Amino acid sequence: MLPAELAEMLGRDQFYYTSKIERDGCWFLMTQDYGDEVRVCRTCGGSVVSVLSGAYPPADAPEGDPSAVKRLGRIDLGLGTFSVGERGSKIVLKDMGASE
Secondary structure, three states, X not given: XXXXXXXXXXXXXXXXXXXXXXXXXXXXXXXXXXXOOEEEEEEOOXXXXXXXXXXXXXXXXXXXXXXXXXXXXXXXXXXXXXXXXXHHXXXXXXXXXXXX
16 A cells, blocks of 8 residues: 555556566666566656565666665655654554454
């Protein structure tokens, strides 16, 4: 839910199940792997991306270079204290019991 909520708050596109990110000039190609379907989408950047385990860093990032990933906090995104975390969530967890 977090990527969807964040994309909505920022007014940005969102990409789920991203298995590969490639740069194509000023565009980014997002390969999304839904298991039974693989889809490639193009975005100009500034999107919210939820990646599959092992999908990052992108192919053109130097291996082990932490500067290849820009980390942003709530202040960088212009989000207030009550916009994020438990206080900002509209989701209330009622039960985590095992399904029958």
